[in-house]
Amino acid sequence: MPSHPFDYKFQTDVFSTPECTAIFAEKCRFQYWLDFEAALAESQAELGLIPLEAAQIIKSKANVKQLDLAITKDEYTRNRNSLVPLLKGLRQACGSAGEYVHYGATTQDTIDTGQVLAIRDSLDIVQRDAGKIKELLLALAQKYRSQAMIGRSHSQQATPITFGLKVAVWLSEINRHLARLKSLRGRILLGQLSGAVGTMSALGVHGREVAHLTMSKLGLAASTAPWHTSRDNMAEVGSCFAILSATAAKIANEVFQLGKSEILELRESAPAGKVSGSSTMPHKRNPVICERIAAINSHIRPLAGVLMEAMIHENERDPRALWSEWLAIPQICIYTTAVLNYLLEVIENLEVSPPQMLKNLNLYKNLILSEWLMFKLGKVMGKLNAQEKLGFLIKQAHDSGQSLKVLLAADEEISQHLSPNDFEDLDHPEKFTGLAVQIVDDVINEVT
Amino acid sequence: MHINNGKTTIGCECISMQQCNSHSHITDSRFFREGYATDEARKVFCDLRRMQRWLDVEVALVQCQAELGIVPATAAQRLTESARLENFDLEAIQNDISTTGHSLVPLLREWQRITGGEAGEYIHFGATTQDIQDTAQSLELKEISNIILRDLASVIVTLGELTQKHKSLLMIGRTHGQAALPTTLGLKISTWLDESLRNFERLQRCLKSLLVCQLSGGVGTMDSLSEQSQTLIENFAIKLGLHVPMTSWHASRDRGAEFLSVLALLTGGLGRIANEICQLAKNEIGELAEPFHNGQIGSSTMPHKKNPELCEQVVVLAKLCKSNAATGLDTLINEHERDYRAVRLEWIAITDSALFCSAALGMMKKILPGLQINQDRIKDNLNKAAILVSTEALMFMLGEKIGKQSAHKLIYRTSLNCNDNISDLLEKLSRTPELDDKFSLQELQQAATPTVPGQATTIIKRLIASIDYEKLGQAQKAIISPCSLTGILCR
Numbered sequence: 001m002p003s004h005p006f007d008y009k010f011q012t013d014v015f016s017t018p019e020c021t022a023i024f025a026e027k028c029r030f031q032y033w034l035d036f037e038a039a040l041a042e043s044q045a046e047l048g049l050i051p052l053e054a055a056q057i058i059k060s061k062a063n064v065k066q067l068d069l070a071i072t073k074d075e076y077t078r079n080r081n082s083l084v085p086l087l088k089g090l091r092q093a094c095g096s097a098g099e100y101v102h103y104g105a106t107t108q109d110t111i112d113t114g115q116v117l118a119i120r121d122s123l124d125i126v127q128r129d130a131g132k133i134k135e136l137l138l139a140l141a142q143k144y145r146s147q148a149m150i151g152r153s154h155s156q157q158a159t160p161i162t163f164g165l166k167v168a169v170w171l172s173e174i175n176r177h178l179a180r181l182k183s184l185r186g187r188i189l190l191g192q193l194s195g196a197v198g199t200m201s202a203l204g205v206h207g208r209e210v211a212h213l214t215m216s217k218l219g220l221a222a223s224t225a226p227w228h229t230s231r232d233n234m235a236e237v238g239s240c241f242a243i244l245s246a247t248a249a250k251i252a253n254e255v256f257q258l259g260k261s262e263i264l265e266l267r268e269s270a271p272a273g274k275v276s277g278s279s280t281m282p283h284k285r286n287p288v289i290c291e292r293i294a295a296i297n298s299h300i301r302p303l304a305g306v307l308m309e310a311m312i313h314e315n316e317r318d319p320r321a322l323w324s325e326w327l328a329i330p331q332i333c334i335y336t337t338a339v340l341n342y343l344l345e346v347i348e349n350l351e352v353s354p355p356q357m358l359k360n361l362n363l364y365k366n367l368i369l370s371e372w373l374m375f376k377l378g379k380v381m382g383k384l385n386a387q388e389k390l391g392f393l394i395k396q397a398h399d400s401g402q403s404l405k406v407l408l409a410a411d412e413e414i415s416q417h418l419s420p421n422d423f424e425d426l427d428h429p430e431k432f433t434g435l436a437v438q439i440v441d442d443v444i445n446e447v448t
Numbered sequence: 449m450h451i452n453n454g455k456t457t458i459g460c461e462c463i464s465m466q467q468c469n470s471h472s473h474i475t476d477s478r479f480f481r482e483g484y485a486t487d488e489a490r491k492v493f494c495d496l497r498r499m500q501r502w503l504d505v506e507v508a509l510v511q512c513q514a515e516l517g518i519v520p521a522t523a524a525q526r527l528t529e530s531a532r533l534e535n536f537d538l539e540a541i542q543n544d545i546s547t548t549g550h551s552l553v554p555l556l557r558e559w560q561r562i563t564g565g566e567a568g569e570y571i572h573f574g575a576t577t578q579d580i581q582d583t584a585q586s587l588e589l590k591e592i593s594n595i596i597l598r599d600l601a602s603v604i605v606t607l608g609e610l611t612q613k614h615k616s617l618l619m620i621g622r623t624h625g626q627a628a629l630p631t632t633l634g635l636k637i638s639t640w641l642d643e644s645l646r647n648f649e650r651l652q653r654c655l656k657s658l659l660v661c662q663l664s665g666g667v668g669t670m671d672s673l674s675e676q677s678q679t680l681i682e683n684f685a686i687k688l689g690l691h692v693p694m695t696s697w698h699a700s701r702d703r704g705a706e707f708l709s710v711l712a713l714l715t716g717g718l719g720r721i722a723n724e725i726c727q728l729a730k731n732e733i734g735e736l737a738e739p740f741h742n743g744q745i746g747s748s749t750m751p752h753k754k755n756p757e758l759c760e761q762v763v764v765l766a767k768l769c770k771s772n773a774a775t776g777l778d779t780l781i782n783e784h785e786r787d788y789r790a791v792r793l794e795w796i797a798i799t800d801s802a803l804f805c806s807a808a809l810g811m812m813k814k815i816l817p818g819l820q821i822n823q824d825r826i827k828d829n830l831n832k833a834a835i836l837v838s839t840e841a842l843m844f845m846l847g848e849k850i851g852k853q854s855a856h857k858l859i860y861r862t863s864l865n866c867n868d869n870i871s872d873l874l875e876k877l878s879r880t881p882e883l884d885d886k887f888s889l890q891e892l893q894q895a896a897t898p899t900v901p902g903q904a905t906t907i908i909k910r911l912i913a914s915i916d917y918e919k920l921g922q923a924q925k926a927i928i929s930p931c932s933l934t935g936i937l938c939r
């Protein structure tokens with residue numbers, strides 16, 4: 001029975017997506033390697049380095065479905081090389097053409113290239129889902145561009161904002177991620193084919209042409225320098241995914257916080273037919289998806305750290321660092337796609353409650369306009385004086401339970417500077433959202 | 449950084465270099481250090497105090513060697529007198545460290561110069577640099593641990609008082625950020641108390657293996673320390689108030705790593721308390737608040753703000769200590785018999801974590817005794833949540849007659865249609881055909897009224913009875929001694 005949560009048979013895909021676990025499934029991993037071997041043989045045949053018929057046979061047999069994996073499994077119990085047991089199966093299937101399998105390549109050439117193919121396929125998912133999230137946020141920002149709510153800092157009520165502005169901030173962040181992913185993709189889709197210590201010594205004088213041809217068949221570019229010990233691209237994948245999933249965790253945390261029983265401005269809502277309640281408290285509707293995002297994200301960041309540390313390779317090859325990368329890459333890709341998949345669900349089903357937003361906004365409706373009052377009064381009595389005076393009245397309001405409006409009206413110095421209109425406005429915090437709406441529009445313009 | 453006519457210059461042009469005190473680490477910042485370290489803790493790690501401590505350890509060594517007849521008594525006498533950093537040319541030491549790249553030899557050279565004569569020949573006789581520095585680090589940790597235990601004991605005593613005082617103060621308990629069932633404030637605080645008690649134990653236990661001396665020579669063989677090396681190290685440890693290690697720990701850094709883990713646990717526990725206060729201080733909740741004093745400014749631009757600054761800073765410090773615990777684990781990978789790459793990680797990680805932990809405790813000592821508890825809001829929130837909190841009790845009552853699973857389904861379905869209104873829910877339930885008049889409205893209302901949870905006071909009573917107040921009292925009264933033989937302290 002499987003023991004890793006990725007592979008659970010009953011409670012499936014709590015921390016993963018089937019789409020991404022399929023990429024890192026063992027047979028798929030083998031297939032990437034076999035694809036590399038087929039492309040290599042084909043390229044070498046085209047350049048006249050090995051017989052054409054041999055390459056054709058290798059290509060036709062380089063398929064996990066064609067191989068007897070029992071041989072491979074048995075071989076792995078004896079041989080500690082990561083690739084040779086699979087190649088043994090391939091060679092046997094190819095008969096005499098087996099001589100030309102993996103001709104001049106090193107194990108790490110095959111496995112690194114296979115890993116890049118898996119990363120490419122994972123990136124497809126990540127870029128697609130981040131793009132969908134952007135579209136959903138865009139619609140949300142448009143819909144609620146002028147919906148007033150309270151802004152908070154230090155977890156305390158600060159001054160009014162619009163919900164559209166909050167979403168626009170998320171949107172701009174996701175948009176930067178999309179740009180980051182695009183530029184990452186442009187840098188890292190490089191295969192590896194450079195032989196045991198990066199000299200291409202066994203590939204012969206045509207080594208570089210073989211490399212270019214092989215990689216172009218796989219849809220990758222060839223790397224000019226060998227990168228067996230240069231793992232910066234892999235570390236960058238980790239960093240990009242970690243930053244992206246931290247954004248997702250931030251959004252999920254905000255939904256969690258604003259969904260607390262006393263706030264209820266946003267709520268995670270389950271799609272029809274799904275329940276996320278408590279086993280013992282029938283009334284509970286728990287934001288479990290937001291919580292899962294937080295939990296998964298807490299693993300993604302350290303994995304990015306592992307990939308950073310795996311950059312410290314010694315000499316021309318260093319499996320101590322490489323193997324820690326092998327453990328980290330599948331996990332970070334799978335976790336990242338899971339986080340994005342969950343965030344999509346959260347945003348798609350998000351319940352937004354304008355009445356609760358207005359209710360909370362009006363809880364301390366006079367007090368939260370203290371900044372506006374300070375600037376208004378500051379023009380006539382000096383900003384620092386106004387700050388001091390207001391501080392005094394606010395404390396009085398806190399201590400006595402009277403409204404700030406009443407105290408302002410009772411204060412001779414202040415009341416002469418405030419018009420009846422100003423007093424009227426004090427009861428309408430929703431009017432004080434500054435340039436929020438324009439900022440939302442600007443962000444929307446910028447990202448579309 | 450200033451940009452003039454496209455040319456970039458770096459440096460503070462507004463003040464002269466003489467005014468610049470070259471303190472760039474935040475724990476030493478004249479303006480902001482309070483948020484990251486207490487003055488008391490900073491003194492433990494002070495640069496000068498550290499060098500004097502190294503001298504103290506060297507003095508202890510030479511005294512022990514004289515007692516065993518390994519070096520002349522007169523030399524030990526002379527060296528004891530001369531080991532006073534205040535008489536040393538510090539600038540010469542600084543320059544020499546820069547030239548030699550060695551962390552200890554320049555200090556020893558200056559000591560030899562000040563001592564004069566033959567006595568200087570017996571300085572650092574058979575020890576290795578790391579013997580001296582590791583032993584001094586143990587003394588440093590003893591000192592800071594006494595401070596930490598003292599302050600933690602004080603936090604624990606306050607938590608005990610709060611737990612008892614509010615043991616029956618009914619409030620809403622929350623899970624998944626959602627109102628769940630009633631609890632009491634005392635019961636909530638009792639979990640803070642229990643965790644802090646465990647951290648107190650943890651630190652005391654860790655100190656038993658941590659506070660050892662180091663005297664093992666170049667590769668841990670004690671080769672150049674004479675045949676009496678075993679007696680020597682025992683006497684050396686007694687003189688310094690440390691334990692004797694069974695083997696050299698030059699390359700075995702589990703003690704420091706454990707200390708860093710314990711500090712991370714301890715500070716993390718404080719971070720949890722501080723974060724809970726922050727959360728319950730949200731305007732929409734308003735149940736707790738950290739003390740806010742007159743003159744304190746919440747926001748530079750919003751005069752009404754009362755920010756939980758102290759609590760937030762404790763959370764920051766907890767996260768910093770957490771990161772250093774991971775660095776502590778990195779120090780475990782040492783190569784061969786000595787590996788300075790590990791020790792140099794300790795120098796920064798241990799210093800920082802100890803300072804951060806002391807600052808977090810200092811803040812908790814302000815936050816907890818002045819904790820503002822708004823009983824009206826606590827009651828108000830509980831009442832508003834009544835519909836939510838009563839459902840478990842209702843489920844069990846209905847369950848007796850219709851089965852628990854059916855009751856769960858029935859309440860879930862009914863509560864979806866009653867707008868979070870308890871009377872509405874109870875009325876609908878009393879009329880539902882599925883219950884077939886099995887329960888009167890009054891019975892339902894009774895079941896839905898929150899009461900002090902059954903076991904709260906028992907749990908609290910048992911916890912309080914388990915506290916060893918005598919031990920805490922001793923920790924609180926501990927005299928924070930500088931562990932200095934010469935009694936010379938930095939200003």
